[in-house]
Amino acid sequence: MQFRTRAIHVGQDPCPQTGAVVQPLHLASTFCQHEAGVWREFDYSRSGNPTRKALETTIANLEGGAGALAFASGMAAIHCVTAMLKSGDHVLAGSDIYGGAYRLFHKIMNRAGVTVTLADSTSVDAMAAAITPATKLLWVESPGNPLLSVCDYAALAKLAHSRGALLGCDNTFATPVLTRPLELGADIVMHSATKFIGGHSDVLGGLLAVREKPLLDELYFVQNATGAVMGPLESYLCSRGVKTLELRVREQCRTAQSLAEWLAGRPEVERVYYPGLDTHPGHAIAARQMDGAFGAMISFEVKGDFARAKKFCESTELFKLAVSLGAVESLIEQPASMSHASYDAADRKKHGIADGLIRLSVGLEALEDLRDDLEGAMSKSR
Numbered sequence: 022m023q024f025r026t027r028a029i030h031v032g033q034d035p036c037p038q039t040g041a042v043v044q045p046l047h048l049a050s051t052f053c054q055h056e057a058g059v060w061r062e063f064d065y066s067r068s069g070n071p072t073r074k075a076l077e078t079t080i081a082n083l084e085g086g087a088g089a090l091a092f093a094s095g096m097a098a099i100h101c102v103t104a105m106l107k108s109g110d111h112v113l114a115g116s117d118i119y120g121g122a123y124r125l126f127h128k129i130m131n132r133a134g135v136t137v138t139l140a141d142s143t144s145v146d147a148m149a150a151a152i153t154p155a156t157k158l159l160w161v162e163s164p165g166n167p168l169l170s171v172c173d174y175a176a177l178a179k180l181a182h183s184r185g186a187l188l189g190c191d192n193t194f195a196t197p198v199l200t201r202p203l204e205l206g207a208d209i210v211m212h213s214a215t216k217f218i219g220g221h222s223d224v225l226g227g228l229l230a231v232r233e234k235p236l237l238d239e240l241y242f243v244q245n246a247t248g249a250v251m252g253p254l255e256s257y258l259c260s261r262g263v264k265t266l267e268l269r270v271r272e273q274c275r276t277a278q279s280l281a282e283w284l285a286g287r288p289e290v291e292r293v294y295y296p297g298l299d300t301h302p303g304h305a306i307a308a309r310q311m312d313g314a315f316g317a318m319i320s321f322e323v324k325g326d327f328a329r330a331k332k333f334c335e336s337t338e339l340f341k342l343a344v345s346l347g348a349v350e351s352l353i354e355q356p357a358s359m360s361h362a363s364y365d366a367a368d369r370k371k372h373g374i375a376d377g378l379i380r381l382s383v384g385l386e387a388l389e390d391l392r393d394d395l396e397g398a399m400s401k402s403r
């Protein structure tokens with residue numbers, strides 16, 4: 022079956038009791054047992070919940086893994102991965118990663134004696150050079166945040182495995198519609214389900230999909246022991262979102278491609294970061310690794326300083342000034358003051374996050390309206 026068919030049907034059988042075509046929302050925290058000490062499939066909702074299980078079944082199928090786990094947020098999902106690590110272990114992360122992942126690695130995991138190094142994940146050589154005997158996990162994101170850098174998952178999976186480490190990929194920006202890292206050799210795929218999977222800016226959630234059963238079991242153990250599971254209502258909303266995921270993503274990508282090309286031709290714009298432009302250094306890898314489209318995220322630098330970029334972000338009307346991404350409504354933000362404010366200023370500079378950088382999440386509005394909105398902001402912020 023094709024992706025969009027599986028997104029609607031796998032894990033989403035009609036309710037056997039009533040025939041309801043939509044899975045019921047199971048709010049129960051606990052489940053009756055037949056016999057003391059002999060557990061039925063569900064016993065307590067932290068350990069397992071039918072509504073959550075329906076979503077996990079769909080995601081495991083779409084990502085092509087042994088299974089999936091749903092969490093209260095994307096950060097809870099990443100934290101579950103890092104909670105498998107021990108004091109003395111080392112994480113090698115790409116430099117173009119989500120600000121919250123940066124903060125978790127540098128400001129929380131360090132307390133448990135886990136060290137982290139950032140390296141340019143677009144260069145397999147740079148990543149190879151930064152691996153140490155203690156490296157247990159490579160953590161990368163493609164397209165990366167906020168510079169939309171593209172890394173080669175297949176090459177990085179080979180590298181990680183040759184050095185005894187796991188490869189974890191934050192697939193939030195690409196979604197399984199465009200990229201399926203497990204098929205390319207990655208061990209763990211992570212999503213902020215808050216973004217494209219939910220798709221409507223009304224749910225917070227995280228997901229892990231895992232290639233092999235033993236690692237899945239280990240992550241499940243950590244999840245159940247630490248408790249940051251996705252709630253039933255959120256699971257229900259994510260399952261609803263997934264059903265239209267492919268249609269939304271493909272349409273949002275189409276609009277994003279046109280907007281990126283338009284921005285690249287504007288005199289007010291210094292540079293555009295979008296993997297679908299053939300001037301993007303990762304375009305060739307993206308064309309191979311992403312299925313027919315390049316994502317709905319665009320970053321660009323306006324000519325001028327921090328203040329001009331700030332003014333620009335405050336001047337759009339349809340693009341709402343907000344962090345987050347991937348939903349039906351378009352959003353705009355300034356990474357230096359918003360999504361990546363948790364980076365140290367020096368690291369931000371080192372990793373190319375300029376003060377004039379602006380990030381767009383392209384939604385489902387009409388291309389013409391979004392273009393007019395950006396054009397309006399260009400004149401207002403002049």
Ligand SMILES: *Cc1c(COP(=O)(O)O)cnc(C)c1O
Pocket residue numbers: 094095096097119121122162166191193194212213214215216225226227345346
């Ligand atoms: C939002 C986001 C996260 C964190 O997810 P939350 O649901 O906000 O906890 C992680 N990675 C990326 C790429 C994100 O965009």
